[in-house]
Amino acid sequence: MISLSLPSPAKLVPPLLPTSPSHQKPSSSQSLKNPSFEPLKDRLIRQANEGNIRQAISTLDRIAQLGLTPDLTSYSLLLKSCIRTRNFDLGKLVHIKLTDSRLELDSVALNSLISLYSKCGDWVTAKSIFEDMGEKKDLVSWSAMISCLTHSGMELEAIFTFFDMVQSGEYPNQFCFSAAIQACSNVDNAWIGIVIFGFVIKTGYFESDVCVGCALIDLFSKGFSDLNSAKKLFDKMPERNSVSWTLMITRYSQLGQPRTAIEMFLDMVFSGFTPDRFTFSSILSSCSGMGFLFLGKQLHCRVIKSRLSEDVCVGCSLVDMYAKCVVPGSLNDSRKVFDHMPDHNIMSWTAIINGYVQSGGKDGEALELYCKMIDEGRVLPNHFTFSSLLKACGNLSNPELGVQIEDSGFEVDAFTFASLLSGAASIGAGGKGEQIHSRLLKSGFQANQCVCNALVSMYSRCGNIEAAYQTFKELEDRNVVSWTSMITGYAKHGFAKRALEMFHQMLEAGMQPNEVTYIAVLSACSHVGMVDEGWKHFNSMSNEHGISPRMEHYGCMVDLLGRSGFLEKAVQFIYSMPFKADALVWRTLLGACRVHANTELGKHAAKMILEQDPNDPAAYILLSNLYASMGQWEDAVQIRKSMKERKLVKEAGCSWIETENGVHKFYVGDSKHPQAKEIYEELDRLALKIKEIGYVPDTDFVLHDVEEELKERYLFQHSEKIAVAFGLISTSRPKTIRIFKNLRVCGDCHTALKYISKATGREIVVRDSNRFHHIRDGACSCSDYW
DNA sequence: CTAGGGTTAG
Numbered sequence: 055m056i057s058l059s060l061p062s063p064a065k066l067v068p069p070l071l072p073t074s075p076s077h078q079k080p081s082s083s084q085s086l087k088n089p090s091f092e093p094l095k096d097r098l099i100r101q102a103n104e105g106n107i108r109q110a111i112s113t114l115d116r117i118a119q120l121g122l123t124p125d126l127t128s129y130s131l132l133l134k135s136c137i138r139t140r141n142f143d144l145g146k147l148v149h150i151k152l153t154d155s156r157l158e159l160d161s162v163a164l165n166s167l168i169s170l171y172s173k174c175g176d177w178v179t180a181k182s183i184f185e186d187m188g189e190k191k192d193l194v195s196w197s198a199m200i201s202c203l204t205h206s207g208m209e210l211e212a213i214f215t216f217f218d219m220v221q222s223g224e225y226p227n228q229f230c231f232s233a234a235i236q237a238c239s240n241v242d243n244a245w246i247g248i249v250i251f252g253f254v255i256k257t258g259y260f261e262s263d264v265c266v267g268c269a270l271i272d273l274f275s276k277g278f279s280d281l282n283s284a285k286k287l288f289d290k291m292p293e294r295n296s297v298s299w300t301l302m303i304t305r306y307s308q309l310g311q312p313r314t315a316i317e318m319f320l321d322m323v324f325s326g327f328t329p330d331r332f333t334f335s336s337i338l339s340s341c342s343g344m345g346f347l348f349l350g351k352q353l354h355c356r357v358i359k360s361r362l363s364e365d366v367c368v369g370c371s372l373v374d375m376y377a378k379c380v381v382p383g384s385l386n387d388s389r390k391v392f393d394h395m396p397d398h399n400i401m402s403w404t405a406i407i408n409g410y411v412q413s414g415g416k417d418g419e420a421l422e423l424y425c426k427m428i429d430e431g432r433v434l435p436n437h438f439t440f441s442s443l444l445k446a447c448g449n450l451s452n453p454e455l456g457v458q459i460e461d462s463g464f465e466v467d468a469f470t471f472a473s474l475l476s477g478a479a480s481i482g483a484g485g486k487g488e489q490i491h492s493r494l495l496k497s498g499f500q501a502n503q504c505v506c507n508a509l510v511s512m513y514s515r516c517g518n519i520e521a522a523y524q525t526f527k528e529l530e531d532r533n534v535v536s537w538t539s540m541i542t543g544y545a546k547h548g549f550a551k552r553a554l555e556m557f558h559q560m561l562e563a564g565m566q567p568n569e570v571t572y573i574a575v576l577s578a579c580s581h582v583g584m585v586d587e588g589w590k591h592f593n594s595m596s597n598e599h600g601i602s603p604r605m606e607h608y609g610c611m612v613d614l615l616g617r618s619g620f621l622e623k624a625v626q627f628i629y630s631m632p633f634k635a636d637a638l639v640w641r642t643l644l645g646a647c648r649v650h651a652n653t654e655l656g657k658h659a660a661k662m663i664l665e666q667d668p669n670d671p672a673a674y675i676l677l678s679n680l681y682a683s684m685g686q687w688e689d690a691v692q693i694r695k696s697m698k699e700r701k702l703v704k705e706a707g708c709s710w711i712e713t714e715n716g717v718h719k720f721y722v723g724d725s726k727h728p729q730a731k732e733i734y735e736e737l738d739r740l741a742l743k744i745k746e747i748g749y750v751p752d753t754d755f756v757l758h759d760v761e762e763e764l765k766e767r768y769l770f771q772h773s774e775k776i777a778v779a780f781g782l783i784s785t786s787r788p789k790t791i792r793i794f795k796n797l798r799v800c801g802d803c804h805t806a807l808k809y810i811s812k813a814t815g816r817e818i819v820v821r822d823s824n825r826f827h828h829i830r831d832g833a834c835s836c837s838d839y840w
Numbered sequence: 841c842t843a844g845g846g847t848t849a850g
Contacts, residue, residue, distance in 0.1 A: 134841065165841035172842095197842040232843040268844040300845045335846040370847040401848045408848070441849045 091122045098128055102135040107144045110135065114151065126157050133166040137173065145170045147698050150691075161187070165194045172202035176723050178767060193227055200233040207730030212237035213246055226253075228263040235269035244277030260291075267291045268298050275305040296327045304336040312340035316349070329356070331365045338371035347379035354391075369395040370402045377409025385413050400436050403427045408442040417446035425473045435477045437716030440486040443474060447493035472508035482794040482821060483712050484516030507535045514543030517792040517819040517826060532563075538571045545578035547826040548835040553578035554587070569601055576610035581825055583618045583839055609639050616646025617839070621655055637666045637673075644676045648683065656680045669700060709773035709795045711781050718780060723771040729780070736779040737770055744809035752802040774803040778810060778818060790817045798822045798840075808832050 094117050101110035110132055117124045129152045136145030149167060152159070159167075164187055171180035184191070184199045196219040203212035216234040220226065226234070231254050238247030251270060259266045267287065274284040288294070288302050299322040306315035319337045323329065329337070334357055341350040354372060362368050369391060376388035392398075392406045403423070410420035424443055427433055435443075471494060478487035491509060506529045513522035526532075526540045537560040544553035557575050560567065567575075572595045579588035592611055595601045608631050615624035624643055628635045640662040647656035656677060663673040674697045681690035710719040718727065727733060753765035769775075774795055781791035799822040811818050812832035820827040828835035 130841080137841080162841055167841090169841055192841095194842045199842090201842065227842090229842045236843075263843085265843045272844080295844095297845050302845090304845060330845090332846045339847065365846095367847040372847095374848065399847095404848045406848095412849095436848090438849050445849090 091117065094120075094122075095124070095128060098124075099131060102131045105135060105139045107132070107136055107139060107141045111144065111147065111151075114148075118155075124155070126160060126163060129155070129157070130160075130163045130166060133163065133170060137166065137169055140173070142170060142174045143698070146174075147695075150695070161190045161192050161195065164190060165192070165198055168195060168198045168202065172198060172205065175206065175721070175726060177202050177206040177208070177725055178723055178771065193224060193230060196224060197227075197229040197233050200230065200237065204233065204237040206725035207727065208725065208734075209237040209240060209243055210731070213243060216250075226257075228259045228266050231257075231259055232263075232265045232269040235266070235273055239269070239272040239276045241277065244273060247273040247277055264291065264293050264295055264298055267293075268301055271298070271301055271305070275309065279309060281305060281309055281311065294327075296322070296330060296333065299325075299327050300330070300333045300336065303333065303340075307336050307340040307343070312343035315340040316344065316346070329360070331362050331368050334360075334362060335365075335367045335371045338368070338375045342371075342375045342378040345379050347375075347381060347384060350375045350379060363394075364396050366395065366397055366399055366402060370399075370405050373402060373405040373409065377405065377412065380413060385409055385416070398433065400433050400439065403433055404436070404439045404442060407439065411442045411446045411449075415449075417449045420446045421474065424477070428473050428477050434481050435483075436481075437483070437486070440478070440483065440489075444486070444489055444493065447474070447490060471505050475505075475508040475512040479512040479515040481712075481717055482516050482710065482792065483717055484513065484518055484792065485712050485714070487512045487516055488521075503529070503531050503533060503536065507533075507539050510536065510539045510543065514539070514546065515821070517790075517794075517821055519543055519547045519549070519826075532565070534565055534568055534571065537565055538568070538574055541571060541574040541578065545574050545581060545825075546821075547828065548581050548840075550578040550582040550584060567595075567599060567601075569604060569607075572601060572603075573606050573610060576607060576614065580610055580614035580617065581836070581840070583614070585614060585618050585620070588614045605633070605636055605639065608635070609642055612639055613642045613646070616643050617649055619650055621646060621650060621652055625655070635662070637663045637670060640666075641670075641672055641676065644673065644680075648676055648680045651680070651684060653680060653684060653686075671697065707773055707795065707797045709777040709793055711777045711791070711793045713781075713784050718777070720773045720776040720780070722773050723768075724773065724776060727780070729783070732783055733776060733779045736783050737775060740775075740779060740782075740806075740810055740813070741770055743813045744806060747809060747813060749806060749809040752805060769802050769806075772800055772803050774799055774820065775806060778807060781818075782810075782814060782816065787814075787816060790819055792819045792821070795820065795822045798824055799827065804834065804838070804840075808834055 094113055098110050098113040098117070101107075101113060114124055114128065114132065117128075129148060132148050133145060133152075136142065136148060149170070152163070164183060167183050168180045171177070171183065180199065180202045184195060187195060196215070200212045200215050200219075203209070203215060213234065216226070216230065216237070219230065224230075231250070234250055235247055235254070238244055238250060251273065254260050254266060254270070260270065270287050271284045274280045274287065284305060285302065288298065291298065299318070303315045303318050303322065306312070306318060315337065319329070319333070319340075322333070334353065338350060338353055341347075341353065350372075354375075357363050357368055357372065363372075372391045373388050373395075376384045376391060388406060388409050392402060395402060407420045407423050407427075410416040410423065420442065424435070424439070427435070471490070474490055475487055478484070478490060487509075494505060494509075506525060509525045510522045510529075513519070513525060522540065522543050526536060529536055537556070541553050541556050541560070544550070544556060553574065557567070557571070560571075572591065575591050576588055579585075579591065588611065592603065592607065595603060595607070608627070612624050612628060615621075615627060621643075624646065628639060628643065631639075640659045644656055644659035644663065647653070647659060660673045660677045663670055667673075674693055678690045678693040678697075681687075681693065706721055708719055708721045710717050712718075720727065724730075725734070751766045751769050753762055753769065774793060777793040777795075778791060781793060785791065799820055804820075804827065807818050807820065807827075807829050809832065810816075811829045815831075818827075818829040820829065825836070825840060827840070
């Protein structure tokens with residue numbers, strides 16, 4: 055019997071709480087008069103200016119620890135430095151400290167905060183700061199806000215804000231004008247841009263400011279696709295710099311005039327302007343378009359001389375240029391550039407893969423590179439990558455080309471296709487997986503067991519369990535992997551009954567289960583809370599099948615017991631294990647404590663996790679969520695703070711959805727999507743609709759201590775809701791909406807999605823980091839147990 | 841503290 059005598063909270067989680075300063079606090083007489091303040095302030099200024107933000111923040115803390123009050127200038131300086139060095143998380147930390155300091159903020163500090171949140175993409179916070187400014191609003195605040203709205207995809211609101219500014223009696227300067235003109239640089243609003251253009255001419259800012267000139271060039275090139283007018287403006291600009299030259303060159307290149315782009319580039323160089331990384335990326339792309347390998351090579355020399363060959367974008371353009379300027383040997387040059395690049399991203403991988411596909415007969419190498427990309431694991435494919443790969447698969451199913459692949463010495467085996475499918479599954483690209491499937495049918499691999507198992511798993515991981523079963527059914531030669539894939543699929547989708555039926559069929563068919571099969575069986579039980587059934591299988595796995603349970607199996611049982619509410623039994627079970635429980639097991643228990651709001655046990659679990667892994671972000675997050683859900687805001691904030699101090703970063707939550715034109719990914723409050731405006735309008739409509747039929751926002755899931763109304767607004771910016779709203783506006787009934795999330799789905803989102811399914815009559819399938827949810831007509835397959 | 845330019849496919 056384990057007794058749960060838990061030490062007091064303070065002793066339990068010592069590393070989480072900041073220790074009080076060991077030195078003596080000076081008494082309250084303080085601030086500028088104290089001789090020790092000035093040197094510390096000087097140090098802070100130096101550190102902030104040098105961009106050593108963390109050190110500067112420590113200095114700030116030290117000033118506060120000494121009982122002195124840092125002045126507003128110190129905070130403002132730190133904020134500016136965070137913005138300059140793009141240390142946005144630290145900037146938010148400074149914001150928290152600034153709020154705690156209770157100092158009265160001036161325009162400069164508030165404008166810095168607007169800029170900070172704007173650059174994080176968090177326009178809601180930026181806007182609420184802006185609106186609360188009252189009389190403190192100045193031209194900088196207006197400009198920052200207009201620009202923030204434009205970059206968040208709310209161009210029309212940005213334009214209205216500009217008009218509001220003029221109405222309020224402010225006279226716009228060059229910053230306001232360029233922000234407002236940028237808001238108009240699209241097809242919808244270009245005509246408003248013309249009105250503002252007239253205004254600009256009168257003020258003389260067109261003549262005096264290069265940035266206003268650049269904005270106007272984009273008004274004509276992007277808003278009207280009118281390069282002639284854009285070029286006329288460019289010619290009339292009294293002052294030019296390499297940015298305005300590059301802008302003109304890029305627009306020529308993008309709007310299908312690579313030859314003119316190249317001519318302008320030569321003009322630019324002859325006029326004495328130095329091309330930089332932006333110029334080179336654009337102009338190399340024009341060379342690819344024209345097939346100008348000779349010029350491309352000269353540019354490559356200049357890239358090296360300008361020390362720009364390490365830039366990822368320039369590298370991509372070079373890889374693409376050599377690959378597209380097809381002469382003997384140029385593909386090898388492309389590969390050489392690729393191999394020499396210090397960093398790769400999905401674009402550079404896609405550029406080289408596409409190079410092999412386009413050069414003809416090198417599809418095997420293309421697939422080989424793709425496998426390498428997946429193996430290295432740091433880069434996920436996108437729809438550009440799949441376009442190339444599908445073409446390669448198509449070529450491979452062509453018998454004539456098939457012969458040439460045997461020549462290259464690379465065997466396109468089942469493993470290659472399996473890895474192709476696994477890549478599609480990892481990003482939830484079921485549509486692409488399906489296309490690969492149809493290619494496979496043509497290429498003769500369809501009967502292969504390994505490929506079919508990959509197909510079963512791909513369909514299941516992409517949320518289409520019916521297609522997974524269909525593929526499984528058609529497979530005659532099933533092995534333990536085939537059965538286990540199918541059981542795992544049913545378990546993850548929450549269809550425990552079918553998973554167990556499948557398991558019995560497997561045993562009846564005389565198939566011997568393995569360790570992985572039992573993980574699937576036990577997790578099926580834990581996803582629906584079948585405690586007795588779970589025990590039965592846990593016991594029979596060693597007794598009847600001679601498989602000794604591993605840590606993962608114990609973990610499944612802890613999950614099963616914990617989430618069913620048998621928290622104490624779960625702890626007893628942990629201590630009865632034949633080996634010491636690892637951090638994952640304790641994390642599982644901590645998760646269960648959050649569900650059942652057991653703070654004491656939760657703290658114990660957190661302590662055990664941190665003993666083994668003192669820097670585990672998950673422990674901090676779970677504990678902080680646990681406190682937050684109990685309304686213990688101060689404790690929650692304290693944990694978040696110490697996380698930041700320990701430089702622990704939580705993975706940002708994001709959701710994505712696949713449509714015909716690719717995978718669309720969204721973060722919290724994301725507004726970078728080209729259709730952001732429509733998405734948020736849809737969200738507003740949905741919020742109204744579902745409230746009418748009984749939805750009540752569960753603001754417990756908002757992990758900040760803010761007003762209820764603001765909490766609701768935060769809730770409606772969760773990435774899963776955004777992805778669903780996008781799914782609703784870009785597909786139509788009766789298509790199932792399948793969305794994916796890298797973390798667990800939030801409780802309020804889960805509730806809201808159930809109402810949304812009822813209100814819209816659409817089925818929604820959610821894959822989170824843990825399992826699937828099939829949501830239809832107001833109910834979820836998980837029966838709200840997850 | 842506020843404004844400008846880039847690369848991968850079909």
